[in-house]
Amino acid sequence: MLTKDKxxxxxxxxxxxxxxxxxxxxxxGAIAKYLGAARSARMVGWAMNASHSMDDVPAHRVVNRKGxxxxxxxxxxxxxxxxxxxxxxxxxxxxxxVDFENYFWDPQxxx
DNA sequence: TCTATGACTCCGG
DNA sequence: CCCGGAGCCATAG
Numbered sequence: 001m002l003t004k005d006k007x008x009x010x011x012x013x014x015x016x017x018x019x020x021x022x023x024x025x026x027x028x029g030a031i032a033k034y035l036g037a038a039r040s041a042r043m044v045g046w047a048m049n050a051s052h053s054m055d056d057v058p059a060h061r062v063v064n065r066k067g068x069x070x071x072x073x074x075x076x077x078x079x080x081x082x083x084x085x086x087x088x089x090x091x092x093x094x095x096x097x098v099d100f101e102n103y104f105w106d107p108q109x110x111x
Numbered sequence: 112t113c114t115a116t117g118a119c120t121c122c123g124g
Numbered sequence: 125c126c127c128g129g130a131g132c133c134a135t136a137g
Binding site for chain 3: 009032037039040041042043046047050
């Protein structure tokens, strides 16, 4: 765990997700692309699954390209992910973020 | 080494 | 935009 180890890919995802500003969201593809693996968006989701051990990773700010909370079922509660987003000022209806493109944040913009 | 899986994305209809 | 199918790639068993 200390040192990068093979989890480098996961750590990269964690770093990017942690850089997501408050009240902002992004998509798996954006993160994957930022990591240089645009076609590995699924891996990002996989990394998120492992992020359960790290509370420093706001996985609730990561949704699919449609802005849908596809991973809400992976949280402890049923609507925990939605609650977290709404807590940050992000409106969520039917497991989908309202004005997703408005809240969308690209990791490359941070650069 | 190979197979199966997945919190995705793209493409065609 | 919605629906169904195919592609991709890394991790786990």
